[in-house]
Amino acid sequence: MFKKLIYSVFILLVLSLVGTNPAFGVVIWEGNISSGNDSVEDQLSRGMYMGSSDLEFPDDGGLQVIGLRFLNVGVPAGVTVTNAYIEFTTDPDTSGTEATNLIIDGELSPDAPPFTSVDFNVSSRSGTSAKAAWSPEPWPTAGEKHQTVDISPVINEIISQAGWKLGNAMALMIRDDPDNPSKTNRTAASNTTTLLHVEFSSKFAYGPTPADGAYHSDTWASIAWTPGETAVSNDIYFSDSLTDVMDGTPGTPGFRGNQATADYVIGFPGFPYPDGLVPGTTYYWRIDGIEADGTTIYRGFIWSFMIPPKTAYDPDPADGAEFVDPDAEFSWTPGFGAKLHNVYMGTSFDDVNNAAGAMPLASASYSPGTLESEKVYYWRVDEFDPPFTHKGDIWSFTTPGAVGNPQPANGAVDVQMTATLNWTAADNAASHELYFGADGEAVKNATTASPEYIGPKALGAESYDPGGLAWHSSYAWRVDEVYPTETIKGLVWSFTTADFFLVDDFESYNDIDPPDAASKRIFDIWIDGFGTTTNGALVGNDLPPYAEQTIVHGGAQSMPYFYDNAGKTSEATLTLVYPRDWTAEGVTKLSLWFRGSSANAADRLFVAAGGTAVVYHDDASATQLTGWNEWAIDLSAFGVDLTNVTSITIGVGTKNAPAPAGGAGTMYIDDIRLVR
Structure with a gap:
């Protein structure tokens, strides 16, 4: 998916010695919070507070998580951040003088979405593994500037994600340190004075123009980049073949030469692609930095841009949208060179596909009037660039009341x-007709005579078990709605299965108490030592939320695990329904994430498969490991037949110790998986 090329102005300061090449210096980017809704308080017991006039770290009538979202971050992919901090301005409501101990991390998203008023919208976001502990001194004077500790590990983790690009949004989160709770607050102004400062450098070329993944609306380009800090020349690779650029070496297809300057013309007479770049084509390029010795080479990242197609693209509503307002206005991005647009819309795919002769429109928008509810609509935009007409793709959407809300969600991954x-x-x-298969196009075109046809489903039976799905595979499905007078063909939905078996991610547990049939409390599923004298484990909180919703590795919940090994060993056991075959699909490891505390009594962790096969963590003081730690256990270490594992136990101490002795502490467990 390509996004439009947007040129943004960033504050870039180059620090270098006078007379030296600026590329050998350190680049600084600074950016401020743009609006009040990018500086928010997730008041864990009371909901989201948007647009607050101040930010209390970490308590405002209850613990809270501060969310800060910075837009148009001028840090490109592929660089190394060497220093970073957030700068706050103290609030007139001055802070206390006792200790404040905070943890700063970032949302693990390559382009952080806006904050919303939905409860836990900050705390439920998946955080970086990198954390920064910050204990600011008292802030007694209003209006002063104060900076956090270095948060460069957090920034580096965010920008190293696939999908990170120059100009994306970045969200940072600040919360109380659970291992060293605060005794009072620090209070900052919640306004545009909050600043993110980032210093970076790179031995690799970075900062491509056109931007990586952009649309470039011309048939020629002057590509440019910032050279690596030690490069004296650059090897250039450029092609419409990804393979040529990926595998290119000097002298092979796609190699365009070596030069000292950091720009290169493409698509112009006398240069590569002299007849121009072709609309609808993706072009790939790579810059290798060459040091002065001529042998030290920093192989560059592969960048790409696309010349827009001559057909319309980026429809709004998006293709496959559900429950679109019947009075909506429809728009799109015009095809390359388009002067006029012809729009066709209706409830029949074939009619829309075959339609012709629409009234030309000058603007890239269309208002069809009020549409019928409970319908699937199709639409097409043909682009006219004299003397040619370029027939568009057919897009679809539903109006309110139509079949929808697919689960798994359309486009879901890790199912x-x-x-x-x-x-x-x-x-x-009145009823449904269900289609399912591995080929999306086949599902789209299937009829009741096709192998993808599952059969009719009665009203009230809106569910289907396809049986065991394949590992890391894509599937498509469709539901047609049957009425007394017609059958309405549904949209095609798709999803992709996971490349792991999920043992537990703790997302399914709730705070509903018995006897409600919907009750699924974490301590009713993970059996601990409650009511015993020999098991020191207790899982879950005494009061809702029973699962932990602030200290999480992934998703919105983790398992709080309290242990007391004074004369006991601590164990919590999950009876397995699935997965029980720990050899299926070639899995080789059990992966789980845990978090300890330096304040915990030192002890070791163990996992038992089926109650008897035990593996201990290599660190005898694993309970004191801070931050989130992955424990990847080679399944062969259990030393037993793993084709029918009936339970998994997570323990602290030594299993079946004759005279256990130890102390107490709190652990957090999350994301237990079987992986290859």
Whole structure:
């Protein structure tokens, strides 16, 4: 997916000695919070507070998590951040003088979405593994500037993600340190004075123009880049073949030469692609930095840009959108060179596909009037660039009342192989016709005579179990709604299964107490030592939320695990329904994430498979390891047959010790998986 090329102005300060090449210096980017909704308080017991006039770290009538979202971050992919901090201005409501101990991390997203008013919108976001502990001194004077500790490990983890690009948004989160709780607050102004400062350098070329993944609306380009800090020349690779650029070496297809300057013309007479770059084509390029010795080479990243197609693209609403307002206005991005647009819309795919002769439109928008509810609509935009007309793709959407809400969600990834399909029926449908398969195009075109046809489903039976799905595979499905007078063909939905077996990610547990049939409390599923004298483990909180919702590795919940090994060993056991075959699909490791505390009594962790096969963590004081730590256990270490594992136990101490002795502490467990 390509985004439009947007040129933004960034504050870039180059620190270098006078007379030296600026590329050998350190680059600084600074950016401020743009609006009040990018500086928010997630008040864990009271909901989200948007647009607060101040930020209390970490308590405002209850613990809270501060969310800061910086837009148009001028740090490109592929660089190394050497120093970074957040700068705050103290609030007139001055802070206390006792200790404040905070943890700073970032949202593990390559382009952080806006904050919303939904409860836990900050604390539920997946955080970076990198954390920075910050204990600011008292802030007694209003209006002063104060900076955090270095948060460069957090920034580096964010920008190292696939999908990070220059100009993306970055979210940072500040919360109380659970290992060293604060005794009072520090209070900062919540306004545009909050600043993110980032210093970076790179031995690799960075900062491509056109930007990586951009649309470039011309048939020629002057590509440019910032050289690596030690490069004296650059090897240039450019092609419409990804393979040529990926595998290129000097003298092979795609190699364009070596030069000292950091720009190169493409698509112009006398240069590569002299007849111009072709609309609808993606071009790939790579810059290798060459040091003065001629042998030290820093192989560059592969960048790409696309010349827009001559057909319309980027429809709004998006293709496959559900429950679109019947009075919506429709828009799109015009095709390359388009002067006029012809729009066709209707409830029949074939009619829209075959339509012709629409009234030309000058603008890239269309208002069809009020549409019918409970329908699937198709639309097409043909682009006219005299003397040619370029027929567009057919897009689709539904209006309110139509079949929808697919589970797994359309486009979902990491779906478990045991997933069932569920959907919401159309308001007035009498029954359904279900189609399912591995080929999306085949599902789209399937009829009741096709192998993808599963069969009819009665109203009230909006569910289907496809059986065991394949490992890391893509699937498509479709639900047609049957009415007394017609059958309405549904949209094609898709999902991809995971490349792991999920043992537990703790997301399914709730705070509903018995006897409600929907109750699924974490301590009713993970059996601990409650009510015993020999097991010192207790999982879950005494009061809701029973699962931990602030200290999480992934998703919105983790398992709090309290241990007391005074004369006991601590164990919590999950009876397995699935997965029980720990040899299926070639899995070789059990992966789990845990978090300890330096304040915990030192002890070791163990995992037992089936109650008897035990593996201990290599660190005898694993309970004191801070931050989130992955423990990847080679399954062969259990030394038993793993084709029918009935339970998994997580313990602290030594299993079956004759005279256990130890102390107490708190652990957090998350994301237990079987992986290859």
